[in-house]
Amino acid sequence: xxxxxxxxxxxxxxxxxxxxxxxxxxxxxxxxxxxxxxxxxxxxxxxxxxxxxxxxxxxxxxxxxxxxxxxxxxxxxxxxxxxxxxxxxxxxxxxxxxxxxxxxxxxxxxxxxxxxxxxxxxxxxxxxxxxxxxxxxxxxxxxxxxxxxxxxxxxxxxxxxxxxxxxxxxxxxxxxxxxxxxxxxxxxxxxxxxxxxxxxxxxxxxxxxxxxxxxxxxxxxxxxxxxxxxxxxxxxxxxxxxxxxxxxxxxxxxxxxxxxxxxxxxxxxxxxxxxxxxxxxxxxxxxxxxxxxxxxxxxxxxxxxxxxxxxxxxxxxxxxxxxxxxxxxxxxxxxxxxxxxxxxxxxxxxxxxxxxxxxxxxxxxxxxxxxxxxxxxxxxxxxxxxxxxxxxxxxx
Numbered sequence: 528x529x530x531x532x533x534x535x536x537x538x539x540x541x542x543x544x545x546x547x548x549x550x551x552x553x554x555x556x557x558x559x560x561x562x563x564x565x566x567x568x569x570x571x572x573x574x575x576x577x578x579x580x581x582x583x584x585x586x587x588x589x590x591x592x593x594x595x596x597x598x599x600x601x602x603x604x605x606x607x608x609x610x611x612x613x614x615x616x617x618x619x620x621x622x623x624x625x626x627x628x629x630x631x632x633x634x635x636x637x638x639x640x641x642x643x644x645x646x647x648x649x650x651x652x653x654x655x656x657x658x659x660x661x662x663x664x665x666x667x668x669x670x671x672x673x674x675x676x677x678x679x680x681x682x683x684x685x686x687x688x689x690x691x692x693x694x695x696x697x698x699x700x701x702x703x704x705x706x707x708x709x710x711x712x713x714x715x716x717x718x719x720x721x722x723x724x725x726x727x728x729x730x731x732x733x734x735x736x737x738x739x740x741x742x743x744x745x746x747x748x749x750x751x752x753x754x755x756x757x758x759x760x761x762x763x764x765x766x767x768x769x770x771x772x773x774x775x776x777x778x779x780x781x782x783x784x785x786x787x788x789x790x791x792x793x794x795x796x797x798x799x800x801x802x803x804x805x806x807x808x809x810x811x812x813x814x815x816x817x818x819x820x821x822x823x824x825x826x827x828x829x830x831x832x833x834x835x836x837x838x839x840x841x842x843x844x845x846x847x848x849x850x851x852x853x854x855x856x857x858x859x860x861x862x863x864x865x866x867x868x869x870x871x872x873x874x875x876x877x878x879x880x881x882x883x884x885x886x887x888x889x890x891x892x893x894x895x896x897x898x899x900x901x902x903x904x905x906x907x908x909x910x911x912x913x914x915x916x917x918x919x920x921x922x923x
Contacts, residue, residue, distance in 0.1 A: 544610055544617040545595070550625030557600040557621065559610060562593055568611045569600060577601075577608065627713065635715040637696070637730050642688060642737075642763065643677035650716055659763035660686065664752060664770040667828065674772060676752055679737030686766050687753035687833050690741055692879040693734050694782035698847075699877070700731045701789055702888055724797060732801075735790055738783060739808055746811035747775035748783040750825050753833040776825035777816060779836075781844030782882060784812035788851035789889070806855055813852060813861070816845065838880050843872040847886035854893045865890070866902045874906060875913030884910075 545560035561567060561582050569577045582596035600608075603621045610617045639651065645658045666672040679688040680696075704711045704727050711727045714720045719729035741749045749772045758766035787809035794802040822841050827833070838844075846868040853861040869883070869890075877884035887910050895903060 543615045550620035560595040570609045572607045631713045638717045640680040657764040667771040676740045689751040690779040694786035695879045697731045746815035748780040750776035750779045778838040778841045780812045781848045784809045785848040785851045788855040843883040847882045850886040850889035
């Protein structure tokens with residue numbers, strides 16, 4: 528089969544350069560990986576040679592499986608540049624804010640996962656669909672009980688809604704807002720855009736409102752809302768099987784408490800009534816956990832075959848919840864076990880199963896004046912050590 532020039536050129540490029548395709552920030556280091564030995568020429572948009580860099584000997588990169596030389600491109604003002612080696616050229620871009628589009632896309636991506644509403648063309652473009660999963664759900668432990676639990680966001684690979692991953696996702700959004708507010712002000716064209724609240728918080732609230740519906744009367748929180756089996760590969764509105772509010776889970780309840788307490792701090796000035804609702808829900812979830820302190824790992828009922836999200840440890844969820852409730856209320860009862868818990872977990876993790884890093888951020892950025900200085904020093908040192916490991920992994 529004949530290969531067009533464009534395809535042949537792309538094949539040649541793929542065997543010479545590996546670059547940051549989004550572009551490079553003026554203020555940050557700029558690296559490119561080169562898969563051949565030789566002299567790389569860096570030219571500006573006018574064709575002027577800026578510098579020439581020798582690759583040196585190649586080394587094996589375990590992450591990609593390639594033999595590479597990692598080149599630092601040096602200080603480059605904003606503009607477009609060309610890398611060239613052995614006649615093969617690759618364009619790179621340097622700008623002040625190369626990643627703002629990525630941030631917008633990542634935040635807007637959650638809108639496309641919304642459940643329970645129509646995604647209209649003016650917001651979703653070609654990715655429209657009708658309102659889905661609007662029927663009432665049945666309480667799994669008492670199927671005669673019907674509840675309105677519309678809303679939330681579909682899971683990455685199915686139409687279920689899960690409290691643990693949802694709480695962590697919202698936690699990431701909220702700490703992004705707290706730590707990088709100027710980078711989180713973009714409008715992302717969702718139905719709430721223009722309501723006076725940053726869209727990153729508007730998107731978080733969509734999930735928070737659904738999470739509140741998942742709290743049961745005793746303060747515990749349902750582990751998830753799903754059908755009994757995954758839907759086939761159909762549009763969400765075509766998934767009409769009965770949804771069930773599954774039994775409560777301790778890890779889910781603790782993650783819920785943490786997320787709600789964190790959100791209550793942020794919405795205290797934005798919407799005091801909503802803030803109070805969330806803090807009350809967090810306290811009720813915490814109180815239920817105190818009455819059920821021995822972990823019973825959550826498992827799917829025998830006739831349920833959707834995502835399990837099992838977790839054999841809730842110490843990290845309790846740590847995160849205690850941190851956020853202490854920050855939200857100032858009540859020292861929530862801080863009694865924080866140091867003990869922190870020393871049993873990985874205090875740097877921020878995934879759906881291990882959430883200790885979210886509690887650490889609360890300690891380091893919100894509770895730093897309220898905690899024992901020796902504990903805080905230990906936590907900071909461990910957190911920075913984990914950050915250094917991550918940077919070293921990226922740099923290799």
